[in-house]
Structure formats: structure tokens, C-alpha cells
Amino acid sequence: MSTTATSIEELANQEYKWGFVTEIEADTIPKGLSEDVIRMISAKKNEPEFMLEWRLKSYRQWLTMEEPKWSTVRYPAIDYQDIVYYSAPKTKIDQLQSLDEVDPELLRTYAKLGIPLREQELLAGVAVDAVFDSVSVATTYKGKLAEMGIIFCSFSEAVQEHPELVQKYLGSVVPHSDNFFAALNSAVFSDGSFVYIPPGVRCPMELSTYFRINAKDTGQFERTLIIADAGAYVSYLEGCTAPMRDKNQLHAAVVELVALDNAQIKYSTVQNWYPGDKEGKGGIYNFVTKRGKCLGVNSKVSWTQVETGSAITWKYPSVLLMGDNSVGEFYSVALANNYQQADTGTKMIHIGKNTRSTIVSKGISAGHGQNAYRGMVKILRGASGARNYSQCDSLLLGDQCGAHTFPYLEVKNTSSQVEHEASTSKIGEDQIFYCRQRGIAAEDAVSMIVHGFCKEVFRELPMEFAVEAQKLLGISLEGSVG
């Protein structure tokens, strides 16, 4: 037992390296939520009337709703009046013409996080939208992308510059009344990213948003909307971190994806919000609604997520397969360590004919972590020829943690085909000893075994992210082959 226990402890005890706080002057509104607060947020953002109306409608809906209780996650009641709903660095972001005008303190913060906004612009093939607390502070490569007709900007800017697109698609995938947290987000969301890829355009670089929560007692409520018009393709990455704080912080985001005829959207997340300390104190409550809509024929939405952070993760990136022959994919690695709780999975709703979906879920539990996979595959009457393949694997490190699997199947069409496979395994002392006997140290052995377990998901990630994801799991890929 000692060997396994030591190495797992070492893996578990890696410090959260992103826990620093940026000292920056912020425009922060008082705590609490009311119609006045919503009007204030909307006014600060100088929003058109339709946005304010939508927010208020969502807020009134939210007041009638209750927090969902069906998942496995347990946490003390959240006091929604004790949260700050808007906090922005005091820079006149609306007037920013270039990165030179971004507060150098913010640039330093992103550099420290490994997202150097400048170098990124110069070197890597990745365009970044950096969201700091409630606002987007910088978006790189905007000009170059605009030449191809691609819109990549903050949500706030999209509301000002492209209100017709926002009005058309906002809430078209996740309605304002969808669920408690989505309704809350719809009422108070402050920023996020907006992407529109015009017909026939293949976005030449990875688009990415880096979310950073900095201010104390602040909730982050961002909203992302991505539209791939007919025949378009885009790969989008999302990363996130937060300082270490004793008090839990709420993150309730909404992501909507719309894929028209023959369009493809690949959405990848590496979620590394502060998970709380070893005793389970502090950490981010991550209640997120992500959904993609394959509206057009032959369209495809693919979710890949690596969830290593947050005290609580509650998210089910889903796909509505409406267009005939459309494809939905969900690849997930979720790690629950110490006292982290993860309840995550997906919904694949087959509506169109010959729609196909693939689900690969890898849950890793360590310490006292609890990890649940919750997934629904629904095949409606009209979805003839639909196919689903689901695979859910759980890996346990130690004997204090738990893994749970809740697959729901609803099949209303007899010509469809659904497959489900599940497995649970434990990192054995045998495996670790075998590696050590070959010269490999125990912690490297654990990393190697975990990496092997997650491989099917990692290979779906874009290169830059795969590396980060492996580092996050304490894995050295040095000299990897094959």
C-alpha cells in the first residue's frame, strides 16, 4: 500500500500554481442581485433595449426557479445576495485600439498564466480573447480574421457591432428558461466571446478565450456564442484559472454553439479553476450549461473537455442533432481529487435522420474526490438510422474516493443503434511496482498510467492544449513517441 499511497499523495499535493491575485483598480458594483443591478450592468455596457429586456425576462424567470438537486454534488446553500455581479478593471476598454493600451498589469497577469497576449499575437497560431473578471480585456488577431469575414470579439462588442446576429442566435440553443443557472447567467452575464464564421470559411487558426477570475467575492458569468455558417469550420479553445481564496466563488457560464449546413465546430476546454485546498476549503463552484446545435445537414459539433479544477463541477456539454447526418461528439477527462466533486457528462439528442454520436468519458478519482458521469442519449421517433456509441471508464487512485456512472437511454426509433460500455479500474500497486522495477520512479509511473487511461481523449485536443492538459495531470510527455 505504501508505494501507491506515497506517489498518489505526491500527485495530489501539487500546488495550485495559478492562485496569485493581481492588484488592479476595479470598477466593482455592490453585492446583491435585483432588477436595479441588472439595469446597472446593462447600462454600464450601453446595451440596446432588446438586451435589457432579455436580461429582465431571464431574471424574472430565475426568481421562480429552484436550484437543481438531482446531481450528486453537495454544497452549502449559496447566498445569491452575497455575490458581486460585476467587476471590471478600470481601463476604458471600449476605446482600446491596440494591445499597447491594455493595462500592463493585465498583460503581466496573462504572461504569468502562460498566455502572453503579445507573443501569442506574434508567434503562435492562436487568437486569444482574454476575459478578466466581468470583461474582455483584449482580443488578438482580430484584424487579420476580419479580412476573411470572421468575427471574433468580446460579447459586449458583438452586442454593439453585430446586434442582428446576437438577437438572432442568443438563447436559440440554451433558452433563458433552460435551467436555474442558465437563467441566472442570462440575467447577469457580463462578457464572454463571440464568434461568427461566414459561409465556406475555414478559420485558419485556433480561436481561444482565457477566463480569469481575480476579484474577491465575485461571480463570473460569461457567455459564449459561436456560429459556424454553412460549410464553415472553427476550432475553439477555452482555458480558465482563478486565485486561491478561502471562500467559494460561483462561476455560472453558458456556451451556445450553432452549426449550419455542413459546418463543423470543435470546442475544447481545459478547466483549471481553483479547486479548494486539501481540506476542501474554498474553490470555484462551476455550474455551466454548454450546448451545441447541429442545425444544418451534415453538421458536426465536437466537445472535448479536461476538467481538473473547481471544488464542484456541474456541466453537461450536449448536442442537439437536428440536421440529417449530423454528428455529435463528447470526449471528457474529469479529475476529482481531495474534496473535489465532479458531476459531468453529456446529452446527445438525436432528432434528424442518420445522426451519429460518440461519447468517451474518463473519470479519475483520487483523495476523497467523488466523480460522477451522467449522460443521456435520446433518440426521437424521427431519427431513423441514428447511432450512438458510449464508453465510460473510471480510474480510482486510493480507496477514499468514489466513481459513479448514470447513463440514461431513451430510444423511440427501432432502426437506431445504441452501444454502451463501462469499466472501473484501480491503479494497482502491481502496475506501479512493475514500472519502478524498470527504473521509472513511482510518481512518474502514476502519471504514465493516468496518461494512458486518458489517451483517447487527449488525442482529440489541439496540440497546444494537449500539452497543457497533460501538465495539469502531472504528466511529463517528454520524448513521447507513437
Add this chain to the structure above:
Amino acid sequence: MREHKMALLEIKNLHASVAGREILRGIDLTVGTGELHAIMGPNGSGKSTLAQVLAGRDLYEVTGGQVLYDGKDLLSMPPEQRAQEGIFMAFQYPVEIPGVSNMYFLKAALNTIRKSRGLEELDAMDFLTMVKEKLALVEMDPAFLNRPVNAGFSGGEKKRNEIFQMAVLEPRLAILDETDSGLDIDALKIVANGVNGLRTPDRAMIVVTHYQRLLNYIVPDYVHVLADGRIVKSGDKNLALELEQTGYAGVEEAVTA
């Protein structure tokens, strides 16, 4: 008995127990460079325990005695250090590691060992060239490199994989723990050929086996019979043949007498 060449391994009065039960009750054994020692004995005599204790498995508690490897105190080293110092054990039950390719695993192992010796790590190309040669030794297909470690392997493939790993890692002391168990005669011959191909004047081997059969193909310099946690008889290859005739009953009587 002949005088040993330079002693690589010296086991002195080694005692070890598992869960409070004493399994090894005073083992004395000296293995010189270039020698091949066979350890034989009935089930439960402590053969595999001896192999595992030498490799550093912490299921077993060493309760007495000393082991010197190349003059150094072996028992104070963690298993990975023993491997880095040149000790290799071919497992009786090789372990599966799903999702980790043989190639990746072996390259990580080899480079860790090389690094510990101050040698440069091999890059992917040099590594591939080298392993392809070694594969031939155990008649394995290169496609096998991309398969996950031992996952879905037949019993014979697993044992061949152990010998292949040994060929790549080039140990100074190889311990083969019941490498013949579960092998049909063809697989046994391949494994034995592999082992024989790796016998060199500067490499010692300890072959643990229940049956004499393996020793028809891997001819030992010394044979030791283990019973009830002690070496009760030592001799040359003829001792193994003798045991084939008489069985272990005779040696067990010798212990109790």
C-alpha cells in the same frame, strides 16, 4: 565447488516475511559476473519471494541479513534505483498498462536508466533502430511496439515481452521469475533462445523455476534447491536432472531431518 569469479551479488543470511509469516529463513548465495544460477524448489519454498525481495517489492519485510550488489547495500535502495543500477526482473505475471504503448514505456524506462548513469537519452529514431534489432531476438513483430504494455497479450507474448525488455535494458543482473510457467514448448524455445542470446561474460542471471524442463534449454552453471526458505542443496546442472528423477520429496525430507 569452483571459486566464483568477481562476486556481483552476495546474499548473507537473508530473512524475509510477509504479513508476519517468515518465508525466507536464512538464504546464503553468491553470484558472480557471467554466471547463471538456477533456483529450484517446490511450491511455497520461497523462490519467488527471493526474486521479489531482490527486486525491492515492499510487500515483503526483510527481517534479517544483508545483500550486497556490486559491493553496495542493495536492501536500502528503492526498486527504481535497483533497476538503474542494473537489476532486471522478468515477472512471473507481467502487468498490463492500458493506453501506454510498449514503445513509450520502454523508452521512458531506458532513458531514465541512461540518465541515472550520466548517459545521453536516446532520441526516437535511435531508439527505434535499436529496439528493432532486439525484437528479432524473441521473434516479435515491430507492430507490437505500438500495442499497449501487455494489454491483450497471450501468456507467451507476455513472457517474450519480458525477455525483449531485458534485451533493451541490458541489465548486469537479470532475475527470471518462473519465466517458463504457462509456456508451450515452442514459446519456451523462443524464450530460452532469447535468454541464451543475452548471456555474456559480464552479465549474471538468476533463473527461478519449478521445473527442470527450462534448464534443458537454458543450461545453468549452478543449481540451488530451495526448501522451506533455505538453500538445502547446491550443485551443477546434474542436480536439476537428479531432481527430475527423485522429485522434491527427497530434499524436503532432508530439511525436516
